[in-house]
């Protein structure tokens with residue numbers, strides 16, 4: 001489906017919203033040039049490996065290999081200087097067998113239908129793995145948000161929401177933040193959606209988006225949820241490997257929502273942050289980088305570059321640093337045939353979606369570097385999004401302790417299920433996570449059958 005509409009709004013220029021410390025768009029400046037594989041093809045290859053190992057019914061395999069719906073919208077927005085620009089936005093709804101479509105919205109110049117398809121499929125596996133009653137979707141606009149004023153971003157967001165129309169809804173498809181989107185953007189989507197439905201339905205529809213500001217119906221703990229989930233998993237992995245986090249060290253790529261929360265929540269556990277890279281460059285300090293001060297620096301300066309007492313290093317130097325674990329929390333396709341051999345760590349905790357491609361994965365396996373796979377590792381965000389959705393539906397507000405306790409239980413439940421599955425099939429954790437997720441989906445299809 002393609003929808004095109006017109007716009008008449010116009011206001012004055014101001015600065016960008018700053019709910020997270022990210023992120024001008026990246027010049028993928030630090031990564032060596034390498035042919036990019038199709039992200040969705042990677043997903044399907046990962047899926048096929050697990051499907052083969054578990055003996056998935058091929059008919060169900062066929063269904064899960066294709067997204068249910070793909071929506072592309074081209075929509076015009078008036079800029080502050082009076083010009084009109086036409087933007088392209090996507091929403092891919094991969095699967096809704098287990099519940100409403102669920103997934104983030106990304107604003108980035110590299111957003112395209114292949115990337116959104118892959119990200120939507122990962123959401124299906126993530127919600128099935130963690131056993132929350134959602135399906136999988138993802139969306140985004142191909143845009144460099146640093147080039148637009150706050151007013152322009154607001155109009156772009158509202159117009160995108162309007163163009164999506166009934167393709168989103170509180171019981172149908174529920175967006176959330178992803179790269180370069182934040183609670184402010186969710187508040188604009190909420191307000192636009194509510195403005196287009198009858199007044200008597202509005203109070204019962206605030207769960208059309210999650211990751212909202214708290215006063216607009218957001219949940220305690222949603223902002224930090226993805227980072228918090230990563231930290232709970234790293235703690236558990238460290239216990240399993242008799243690693244004392246107080247004497248452990250790690251390196252990190254990305255200091256936006258996921259990366260900065262992970263580092264700030266890791267700090268009280270004692271693990272030393274040796275290096276951080278973002279779109280402005282990479283920095284290192286063998287004595288450790290203070291996560292809270294770095295957060296303030298990024299908020300003030302827009303990136304990690306120039307942080308006090310740190311050396312400026314290049315991408316390759318950052319990857320080569322010896323540490324216990326590496327957390328990629330930025331872009332996809334970062335650990336590849338050329339970069340995976342450089343890593344000098346025991347484990348990779350994938351905060352980002354799709355940071356390791358198939359060639360990179362094979363090299364990590366060969367080198368005995370364990371991987372906590374993305375759709376397990378970064379599931380904290382969607383788990384707390386589910387809690388937000390439930391609170392909205394029930395008109396409840398849970399306190400932070402309640403949210404954190406429930407998140408920990410849910411994400412560690414998934415960790416243990418994957419650990420058991422990996423042992424059962426003598427396979428890697430990514431394949432094991434796929435098997436757990438696919439089994440949950442297969443059961444639903446087997447029970448319900450295929451209409452008609």
Ligand code: NAD
Nearest residue numbers: 022026028179180254255256257258278279330352353381
């Ligand atoms: P964000 O926009 O808040 O931050 C992105 C970070 O990546 C920034 O620090 C930016 O500087 C950095 N970056 C961008 N390009 C880079 C490059 N070429 N080299 C190095 N660093 C670069 O985004 P986010 O919400 O933190 O999301 C990061 C990743 O985590 C994405 O893959 C996203 O899909 C995934 N994720 C996010 C959430 C969430 O709740 N926000 C949940 C699950 C997964």
